[in-house]
Amino acid sequence: MSDEKRKLLAASPLFFTFFSVLTGLLVGALVLLISGYSPLKAYHVIIDGIFSRPSYIVYTVIYSTPLIMTGLSVAFAFRTGLFNIGAEGQFIMGALGAALAGAFLHLPPVLHAIVAALAGIAAAAVWGGIAGFLKARFGVNEVIATIMLNWTALYLNNFIVTLPSIKRTATNATAFILDSARIEILPLWKVSEAGRTWRAMHPFWHDIFRTPFNAGILVALFLAFFCWWILNRTTLGYELRAVGHNADCSEHTGINVKARMISSMAIAGGLAGAAGALHVLGWTRQAAELAAMEGLGFDGIAVALIGGTSPIGCIPAGLLFGALKYGGSKLQFALRAPIEVVNIVIGSIIFFVAMPKLLRIIRRWLEPKKRQGGDSHAA
Amino acid sequence: MPERKKNAAELAVEMKQITKRFGNFVANDSIDFDVRRGEVHALLGENGAGKSTLMNQLYGLYLPSSGEIFINGKKVRITGPKIAIARGIGMVHQHFMLVQPFTVAENIVLGCESVRAFGILDTARAFREVEDLSRRYGLAVDPGARIQDISVAMQQRVEILKCLYRGAEILILDEPTAVLTPQEIDFLAEILQNLTAEGKTVIIITHKLREIKKMAHRCTVIRRGVKIGTVDVASRSESELAEMMVGRAVSFDVEKTPARVQEPVLLLTDIYALNNRGLPALKGISLVVKRGEILALAGIDGNGQSELVEVLTGLRPVESGSIRFRNTEITDFPSGKRIDMGLAAIPEDRQKRGLIGPFTIAENLILEERSLPPFSRSGILDLQAISRHAKTLIDRFDIRPPREQYIASSLSGGNQQKVILAREITRDPELLIASQPTRGLDVGAIEYVRKRLVQVRDAGKAVLLISLDLDETLALADRIAVIYEGRIVAVLDREETDERTLGLLMAGGGAVHV
Numbered sequence: 001m002s003d004e005k006r007k008l009l010a011a012s013p014l015f016f017t018f019f020s021v022l023t024g025l026l027v028g029a030l031v032l033l034i035s036g037y038s039p040l041k042a043y044h045v046i047i048d049g050i051f052s053r054p055s056y057i058v059y060t061v062i063y064s065t066p067l068i069m070t071g072l073s074v075a076f077a078f079r080t081g082l083f084n085i086g087a088e089g090q091f092i093m094g095a096l097g098a099a100l101a102g103a104f105l106h107l108p109p110v111l112h113a114i115v116a117a118l119a120g121i122a123a124a125a126v127w128g129g130i131a132g133f134l135k136a137r138f139g140v141n142e143v144i145a146t147i148m149l150n151w152t153a154l155y156l157n158n159f160i161v162t163l164p165s166i167k168r169t170a171t172n173a174t175a176f177i178l179d180s181a182r183i184e185i186l187p188l189w190k191v192s193e194a195g196r197t198w199r200a201m202h203p204f205w206h207d208i209f210r211t212p213f214n215a216g217i218l219v220a221l222f223l224a225f226f227c228w229w230i231l232n233r234t235t236l237g238y239e240l241r242a243v244g245h246n247a248d249c250s251e252h253t254g255i256n257v258k259a260r261m262i263s264s265m266a267i268a269g270g271l272a273g274a275a276g277a278l279h280v281l282g283w284t285r286q287a288a289e290l291a292a293m294e295g296l297g298f299d300g301i302a303v304a305l306i307g308g309t310s311p312i313g314c315i316p317a318g319l320l321f322g323a324l325k326y327g328g329s330k331l332q333f334a335l336r337a338p339i340e341v342v343n344i345v346i347g348s349i350i351f352f353v354a355m356p357k358l359l360r361i362i363r364r365w366l367e368p369k370k371r372q373g374g375d376s377h378a379a
Numbered sequence: 380m381p382e383r384k385k386n387a388a389e390l391a392v393e394m395k396q397i398t399k400r401f402g403n404f405v406a407n408d409s410i411d412f413d414v415r416r417g418e419v420h421a422l423l424g425e426n427g428a429g430k431s432t433l434m435n436q437l438y439g440l441y442l443p444s445s446g447e448i449f450i451n452g453k454k455v456r457i458t459g460p461k462i463a464i465a466r467g468i469g470m471v472h473q474h475f476m477l478v479q480p481f482t483v484a485e486n487i488v489l490g491c492e493s494v495r496a497f498g499i500l501d502t503a504r505a506f507r508e509v510e511d512l513s514r515r516y517g518l519a520v521d522p523g524a525r526i527q528d529i530s531v532a533m534q535q536r537v538e539i540l541k542c543l544y545r546g547a548e549i550l551i552l553d554e555p556t557a558v559l560t561p562q563e564i565d566f567l568a569e570i571l572q573n574l575t576a577e578g579k580t581v582i583i584i585t586h587k588l589r590e591i592k593k594m595a596h597r598c599t600v601i602r603r604g605v606k607i608g609t610v611d612v613a614s615r616s617e618s619e620l621a622e623m624m625v626g627r628a629v630s631f632d633v634e635k636t637p638a639r640v641q642e643p644v645l646l647l648t649d650i651y652a653l654n655n656r657g658l659p660a661l662k663g664i665s666l667v668v669k670r671g672e673i674l675a676l677a678g679i680d681g682n683g684q685s686e687l688v689e690v691l692t693g694l695r696p697v698e699s700g701s702i703r704f705r706n707t708e709i710t711d712f713p714s715g716k717r718i719d720m721g722l723a724a725i726p727e728d729r730q731k732r733g734l735i736g737p738f739t740i741a742e743n744l745i746l747e748e749r750s751l752p753p754f755s756r757s758g759i760l761d762l763q764a765i766s767r768h769a770k771t772l773i774d775r776f777d778i779r780p781p782r783e784q785y786i787a788s789s790l791s792g793g794n795q796q797k798v799i800l801a802r803e804i805t806r807d808p809e810l811l812i813a814s815q816p817t818r819g820l821d822v823g824a825i826e827y828v829r830k831r832l833v834q835v836r837d838a839g840k841a842v843l844l845i846s847l848d849l850d851e852t853l854a855l856a857d858r859i860a861v862i863y864e865g866r867i868v869a870v871l872d873r874e875e876t877d878e879r880t881l882g883l884l885m886a887g888g889g890a891v892h893v
Binding site for chain 2: 233234235236238239241242245246248249250251252253254255256
């Protein structure tokens with residue numbers, strides 16, 4: 001019985017991911033040790049930095065929100081046989097679209113936020129769709145196309161952001177989005193006189209309201225479910241998966257493979273765009289000139305991998321990634337440890353997750369009884 | 380029947396009490412198997428009987444759960460193909476393991492290339508060695524041709540040469556005749572004779588009785604992982620061997636009533652089309668397929684059959700000519716539209732075009748009807764309807780295991796074919812194009828597929844059968860069109876022709892028009 005349970009456990013991808021995360025943390029500990037920091041102390045700092053105050057937990061969620069969505073973007077494309085390296089550029093387009101719509105349109109609250117988010121999503125969907133179109137029409141590999149489009153997005157963003165009519169004076173960023181487009185929870189009330197008095201009486205909420213806590217995470221959770229639903233419950237998703245698994249057979253059975261490639265990349269783009277848009281609407285309130293890529297899109301690749309490229313898996317994966325990033329950043333202050341150490345920990349986790357061979361080794365190690373059974377028969 | 384070697388007493392291979400388990404499944408159960416040096420030994424059994432599993436253990440791809448293996452009387456432990464090759468064992472798999480864009484010579488020397496200084500390939504030497512080998516064993520190949528450009532039979536020769544180049548003394552051929560024409564099969568028999576004459580030992584894995592009679596000296600029969608026996612091929616008839624294999628008497632004849640031919644459903648006029656390399660593949664094909672008949676397209680592989688099927692299904696554009704289906708010009712229709720009009724196709728390559736491997740049986744069964752009710756309403760799938768549909772078809776077509784959530788790629792070849800067949804036939808198509816529908820299937824499954832095709836015909840639908848197997852063509856067809864180098868060289872009534880005439884026409888021996 002316990003043997004059976006063990007086998008089931010070994011076969012479950014969840015267990016495997018968990019195991020990889022653990023191994024990654026161990027390797028990270030080793031790195032810390034070699035660099036002359038106490039791993040125990042370091043992990044204590046990280047865990048404290050994530051859980052010890054309500055605002056820390058909220059910050060972890062805020063950090064994770066865009067990662068979940070860029071993770072979804074990569075995972076969705078992956079499920080349909082495409083590798084979307086372009087989440088970064090699509091994120092930028094989403095942020096830019098939302099920032100412009102948020103700053104220059106005049107609409108009632110809520111509606112304005114929705115319109116601004118949709119504007120960002122649409123811009124990013126077009127951006128992803130371009131890569132899909134290039135692949136479908138001219139056979140340009142989507143990896144190359146999306147890498148190029150990342151840079152195009154970066155410079156297009158910098159160009160638009162610094163246009164005189166758009167730029168906020170004395171900055172290299174767009175005008176702030178209007179309050180009607182913000183999705184932060186009660187952003188005005190919490191700094192008002194009444195809000196301050198109320199917060200003084202409620203220390204727990206006071207702490208939470210110190211953060212730019214926003215509705216982005218709800219959208220991220222909804223989108224994860226939405227992706228799962230599209231892929232598994234709709235004809236579109238069925239076709240997308242069919243194309244991803246076997247384009248030849250899909251073509252043979254009358255699926256328009258090229259059109260599906262474009263729609264898949266557009267959806268993936270839209271998801272990364274949602275990450276960018278909500279990041280702006282919920283937190284930064286502007287699209288800024290970028291000296292380099294921010295990396296939230298690239299991190300999405302790692303999130304998708306840790307999440308087993310399943311939409312639902314991207315939620316815990318994004319939270320883990322966000323937690324490590326946020327908690328890890330505190331190592332710098334507490335131990336004067338460089339941020340790179342945290343990156344190594346994250347890197348080793350991905351490394352172990354992406355090693356399918358390790359999975360087999362672990363499985364064999366977990367099933368010694370079966371092999372022995374076979375051998376004893378031989379004797 | 381080749382003559383038996385007189386000095387065959389010595390054993391090249393001896394496998395004793397081999398048992399192989401996969402989890403709780405016993406693929407081989409205490410099998411004793413021996414092969415004499417210099418003989419052609421056939422390993423006979425239905426698909427899934429455990430033939431390939433047994434040979435994969437000899438080739439080191441699996442380790443036996445228990446049992447011993449002796450090569451030339453010496454006990455060995457073969458832990459991988461490298462060890463097997465070092466022991467003089469070579470294997471040609473059913474699905475060839477060749478690098479498509481590489482040349483024949485490059486493929487043959489791959490892995491043990493002779494290099495000059497600085498790691499530069501000695502191409503000239505590779506060519507020479509390959510030519511020597513091919514002369515010695517009568518295996519004609521063009522060392523400079525690319526794999527993607529040569530026929531399947533040619534690729535098979537390359538695989539055999541690859542083994543010989545690595546010094547194989549014992550050759551295992553997995554289903555070697557599955558993809559060959561009658562002439563090519565005869566040629567393979569000759570090759571095997573040359574090989575044994577040179578002292579090589581050959582094991583062929585097969586379920587085709589005729590080839591066993593033609594090629595093998597002895598034959599070991601396996602059924603459901605258990606050895607039934609080893610017999611001298613000469614001493615048994617084909618039907619006796621079949622009974623050993625299947626465990627019951629089998630009939631090879633398809634019961635067929637005379638065709639009730641009605642009006643034409645498909646009209647091809649002067650079709651020209653190019654192949655993947657941009658060369659003319661179809662050079663003016665005109666053909667009529669009528670309701671209520673099975674029209675078989677006979678021909679040697681690579682004479683334009685694949686291209687013709689692709690032109691019909693809308694996957695390949697025509698250069699000129701017209702396709703009329705159900706009185707509509709469909710030449711420029713995309714494949715989806717043709718499918719909706721009642722055109723169904725069983726593709727020649729199950730894994731590539733027939734199924735989505737990682738999809739479940741249920742999902743595979745609705746491939747063409749994915750967006751139609753009851754399976755999909757306003758773009759949302761009705762999983763219950765899909766599941767019900769699958770259960771019905773699994774039952775009706777006897778697909779095993781009978782679980783609609785089973786992943787298609789884990790099914791046996793025969794059951795995969797049943798899934799495709801079920802999907803295509805249930806749509807009640809006006810024209811069913813069946814490309815090599817029984818390729819690689821076992822006797823039981825072949826019987827079944829053929830019966831189903833005849834049923835489609837009897838229901839007043841048209842069937843276009845593309846088969847490389849002349850037996851099948853003759854068993855099923857009402858009319859036979861012979862294709863040679865992209866042209867229809869003859870259209871004959873089944874009653875007016877025989878294997879020899881067809882074989883001659885297929886090889887380009889004159890265009891007799893009837």
